[in-house]
Amino acid sequence: MVLDPPLASPIVGRLAVIGVGLIGSSILRAAKARGLAGTLVAYDGADAVRQRARALGLADLVADTPEQAVADADIVILCVPVGAMSAVAQEIAPHLKRGAIVSDVGSVKGAVLNALRAHLPEGVHIIPGHPVAGTEYSGPDAGFATLFKNRWSILTPPEGADPAAVARLSELWTAMGANVETMTPEHHDLVLAITSHVPHLIAYNIVGTAADLEKVTQSEVIKYSAGGFRDFTRIAASDPTMWRDVFLNNREAVIEVLGRFTEDLIALQRAIRWEQGEALFDLFTRTRAIRRSIIEIGQETAAPDFGRERD
Numbered sequence: 001m002v003l004d005p006p007l008a009s010p011i012v013g014r015l016a017v018i019g020v021g022l023i024g025s026s027i028l029r030a031a032k033a034r035g036l037a038g039t040l041v042a043y044d045g046a047d048a049v050r051q052r053a054r055a056l057g058l059a060d061l062v063a064d065t066p067e068q069a070v071a072d073a074d075i076v077i078l079c080v081p082v083g084a085m086s087a088v089a090q091e092i093a094p095h096l097k098r099g100a101i102v103s104d105v106g107s108v109k110g111a112v113l114n115a116l117r118a119h120l121p122e123g124v125h126i127i128p129g130h131p132v133a134g135t136e137y138s139g140p141d142a143g144f145a146t147l148f149k150n151r152w153s154i155l156t157p158p159e160g161a162d163p164a165a166v167a168r169l170s171e172l173w174t175a176m177g178a179n180v181e182t183m184t185p186e187h188h189d190l191v192l193a194i195t196s197h198v199p200h201l202i203a204y205n206i207v208g209t210a211a212d213l214e215k216v217t218q219s220e221v222i223k224y225s226a227g228g229f230r231d232f233t234r235i236a237a238s239d240p241t242m243w244r245d246v247f248l249n250n251r252e253a254v255i256e257v258l259g260r261f262t263e264d265l266i267a268l269q270r271a272i273r274w275e276q277g278e279a280l281f282d283l284f285t286r287t288r289a290i291r292r293s294i295i296e297i298g299q300e301t302a303a304p305d306f307g308r309e310r311d
């Protein structure tokens, strides 16, 4: 998969990315490849990551402080774990340019909007966002320029947000290859609870259960890992800090979806116990159709990076 060729002229003057991990470094790579910003600035709280960002040439300037990073920036995108958004917002708040757009890429939106609102000054545009694209890898080496190509990027502008600011941010994501959708933070958090957060929890749980079974050894689990379990281990290899923060910050929606999930699981347990083959067959037929419609609309083929084996 390739990105479109570079634009004739940048669409952002100064773009600052805070947090240069998988997502931050992918934004920097995409923005650089397409010439989307006059100046690309990066900052990360970890000294080793800043050094790596410099070595990889990810930005025109890898700042040594958050203050230096956001000074004069037109768009600032926070790419740190959800639990770190509040601290970063507090650090950058006094140094933001009036009229700057502050966005983020966090997997949870309600809690992030509250954190940004609590610290950021009047006169900056708060437009939270979430690219629904990623992998189980982390860090500046894990990113790639085509990560967002043909994937959704969801913006959750608060009520009263400036439509021009939303349009500018939307243009940036579109230029990185994403399809942009807007919705409320509450709806985002419920949708992502079912499509992403609870599936990750299920993966963490099944891999944990396998690890704790007394009658089946660890080496047997590894040796006889069939397709299904292998797929779960990929998801369960996702970053612990990031996912701890997702669950702590989307508690309500996750608990609501888990309630429904648990009821449905018990119904399946009953169907197996009472040998209700028809009920099992009907469910598996419905779920197969869902998978096929995902493939039909290109979500699967559009992201060869998703689930790719790297090691």
Ligand SMILES: NC(=O)C1=CN([C@@H]2O[C@H](COP(=O)(O)OP(=O)(O)OC[C@H]3O[C@@H](n4cnc5c(N)ncnc54)[C@H](O)[C@@H]3O)[C@@H](O)[C@H]2O)C=CC1
Pocket (backbone or CB within 6 Å): 018, 019, 020, 021, 022, 023, 024, 043, 044, 045, 046, 049, 079, 080, 081, 082, 084, 087, 088, 105, 106, 107, 108, 130, 131, 132, 133, 134, 135, 136, 137, 138, 139, 140, 239, 242, 246
């Ligand atoms: N990993 C994924 O597949 C996806 C992640 N997201 C969201 O993107 C955000 C970033 O995730 P990744 O890039 O995967 O994480 P990552 O772990 O690869 O990178 C996060 C970076 O943030 C830095 N950081 C942490 N606290 C900081 C602070 N207080 N100040 C400055 N830098 C700080 C870390 O040093 C690290 O380099 C998270 O909020 C996550 O929910 C969104 C879509 C997909």
Ligand SMILES: O=C(O)C(=O)Cc1ccc(O)cc1
Pocket (backbone or CB within 6 Å): 106, 107, 131, 132, 133, 134, 135, 136, 196, 235, 306, 307
């Ligand atoms: O690697 C996977 O399967 C993912 O699900 C990636 C991912 C993780 C978190 C997000 O908020 C969005 C996408």
